[in-house]
Amino acid sequence: MKIQPVQGTRDFYPDKMRWRNWLFDACRQVSQLYGYEEFDGPFVEYLDLYAAKSGEELVNEQTYIFESRGGEKLAIRPEMTPTLARMVAARQNELRKPIRWFTIPNIWRYERPQRGRKREFYQYNIDLLGVESIEAEAEVLSVVVDIMRALGLEKGEFVIRVNNRYYLEDLLRKLEIDIDKKDAVFREIDRVEKLKPEAFRTNLETVGLSADQITALDSALRQKNFGDFPALKSLWEKFEQYGISDYVEFDPSIVRGLLYYTGTVFEVWDPTKKFNRAIMGGGRYDNLITSLGGQPLPAVGIAFSDVTIEEMLAQQGKMPELPREIDAYVAYYSAGEKATAIKIAADLRKSGLRTELNILDNSLDKQLKAANNSGARYAIIVAPDELQRGEVNVKNLRQREQKSVKLADLGEALKG
RNA sequence: GUGCCCAUAGCUCAACUGGUUAGAGCACUGGUCUGUGGAACCAGGGGUUGUGGGUUCAAGUCCCAUUGGGCACCCCA
Numbered sequence: 001m002k003i004q005p006v007q008g009t010r011d012f013y014p015d016k017m018r019w020r021n022w023l024f025d026a027c028r029q030v031s032q033l034y035g036y037e038e039f040d041g042p043f044v045e046y047l048d049l050y051a052a053k054s055g056e057e058l059v060n061e062q063t064y065i066f067e068s069r070g071g072e073k074l075a076i077r078p079e080m081t082p083t084l085a086r087m088v089a090a091r092q093n094e095l096r097k098p099i100r101w102f103t104i105p106n107i108w109r110y111e112r113p114q115r116g117r118k119r120e121f122y123q124y125n126i127d128l129l130g131v132e133s134i135e136a137e138a139e140v141l142s143v144v145v146d147i148m149r150a151l152g153l154e155k156g157e158f159v160i161r162v163n164n165r166y167y168l169e170d171l172l173r174k175l176e177i178d179i180d181k182k183d184a185v186f187r188e189i190d191r192v193e194k195l196k197p198e199a200f201r202t203n204l205e206t207v208g209l210s211a212d213q214i215t216a217l218d219s220a221l222r223q224k225n226f227g228d229f230p231a232l233k234s235l236w237e238k239f240e241q242y243g244i245s246d247y248v249e250f251d252p253s254i255v256r257g258l259l260y261y262t263g264t265v266f267e268v269w270d271p272t273k274k275f276n277r278a279i280m281g282g283g284r285y286d287n288l289i290t291s292l293g294g295q296p297l298p299a300v301g302i303a304f305s306d307v308t309i310e311e312m313l314a315q316q317g318k319m320p321e322l323p324r325e326i327d328a329y330v331a332y333y334s335a336g337e338k339a340t341a342i343k344i345a346a347d348l349r350k351s352g353l354r355t356e357l358n359i360l361d362n363s364l365d366k367q368l369k370a371a372n373n374s375g376a377r378y379a380i381i382v383a384p385d386e387l388q389r390g391e392v393n394v395k396n397l398r399q400r401e402q403k404s405v406k407l408a409d410l411g412e413a414l415k416g
Numbered sequence: 417g418u419g420c421c422c423a424u425a426g427c428u429c430a431a432c433u434g435g436u437u438a439g440a441g442c443a444c445u446g447g448u449c450u451g452u453g454g455a456a457c458c459a460g461g462g463g464u465u466g467u468g469g470g471u472u473c474a475a476g477u478c479c480c481a482u483u484g485g486g487c488a489c490c491c492c493a
Contacts, residue, residue: 004466004467004483004484005484006484007483007484007485008484058491058492061417061490061491062491062492079493107493109491109492109493111417111490111491111492112417112418112489112490112491113484113485113486114485114486114487114488115486115487116492116493117491117492117493118493121493122493123493124493194489256492257491257492258492277492277493278492278493279493280493281492281493303493304493305492305493306493307493308492308493309493331452333451333452334451363450363451363452364450364451364452364453365449365450365451365452365453366453367452367453368452368453368454369453369454370453371452371453372453372454373453373454379452379453381451381452383451383452384451385451393451393452395452395453397453397454400453400454402452
């Protein structure tokens with residue numbers, strides 16, 4: 001019987017796992033540099049947690065829902081923010097503020113997999129809660145910029161597109177577009193880039209906008225200047241102070257689908273747009289904690305997944321080479337030297353060196369080949385003649401040089 | 417959830433319009449080389465052609481279903 005993996009799930013063989021760890025390490029390191037702490041939560045929640053505020057389609061069509069044995073409606077987390085909000089609301093008073101948290105949960109969404117989209121993925125989330133000023137946005141985006149740079153992406157290789165939903169609402173008001181039509185109009189704005197111009201017009205006509213309103217809206221969306229809109233103006237001043245203004249640009253067509261965003265929204269994109277989706281998405285969600293029964297608490301967050309970031313790196317030829325690496329491989333001439341080899345390996349490990357011991361009683365020839373494939377920097381060859389002098393051969397596998405070393409000096413010889 | 421494309425050894429691919437025991441390169445194992453690795457040469461193992469049905473004298477090749485992968489839509493990380 002041959003069983004294939006479940007659609008859209010991920011197998012991480014060691015080669016791939018090294019990459020995942022590399023990615024997670026970068027996220028953790030940078031987040032901690034800014035004083036953010038890692039947290040985690042359960043990967044199942046009551047469905048109601050999402051029903052409240054996530055997007056309708058996300059909950060109704062893309063969430064894995066099941067009934068527990070007790071008959072409760074449960075959901076496998078399709079995003080992390082509601083869990084974060086629930087946890088914060090539950091201990092709101094005792095938590096030190098502002099709250100700087102990050103997490104890398106495993107997320108599930110029931111969608112048709114395609115490039116940059118699986119059903120199972122890891123999603124780095126960073127959130128800053130308790131800061132009303134737009135300085136929060138600047139700090140969170142600054143972390144994001146540093147992570148991208150830690151991953152090897154420089155200026156011009158990614159761009160953070162920023163907007164503010166209130167700016168859009170303002171725009172609708174100026175164009176005298178009925179506020180009741182906001183959701184429908186936002187939806188079209190959100191995908192204006194993907195729609196053909198005619199489709200954009202027709203869709204808005206269907207919503208009930210006049211030809212003049214559509215033309216005015218269309219040209220306003222091309223305007224890459226937010227004028228004197230206060231929130232955006234001071235946000236750009238902060239970007240300047242944080243030294244990240246080279247990485248951001250204003251884009252009035254950024255809306256975001258999730259319902260809980262208020263004010264600032266942002267997305268990270270591949271500037272070549274070869275990958276025609278946002279790599280990251282986030283924004284301000286000032287009302288989510290209250291809607292889950294907490295006291296008012298402003299919040300800003302952003303998230304990206306291992307799948308999209310991999311696509312981004314691959315697209316730009318930036319996937320790192322991460323070969324297997326250990327410090328030493330212990331080989332031995334014959335079974336007679338094995339006991340000594342075991343002891344040497346144990347000693348090396350005690351001194352913190354990653355040491356693989358040859359475990360098959362095969363020829364030296366094979367052992368050296370294995371040593372080479374193990375990714376070891378050094379091969380330790382335990383052989384009778386040298387052993388009589390209290391020495392072993394130490395072979396630098398990269399430089400192909402070999403010397404005989406006293407057992408007592410072995411640890412020192414491998415440090416360089 | 418809708419439409420379309422794809423599926424042959426661990427990997428990348430072959431196999432004329434359906435026609436004899438499904439091939440190659442790389443990788444792997446062994447040998448040339450029983451105290452020393454990445455080269456070369458030689459040899460070898462490994463596929464009931466994703467799975468299950470059907471058509472046919474005959475199917476990797478045609479049909480149906482199913483599973484997985486990909487692209488667009490949808491949505492979104």
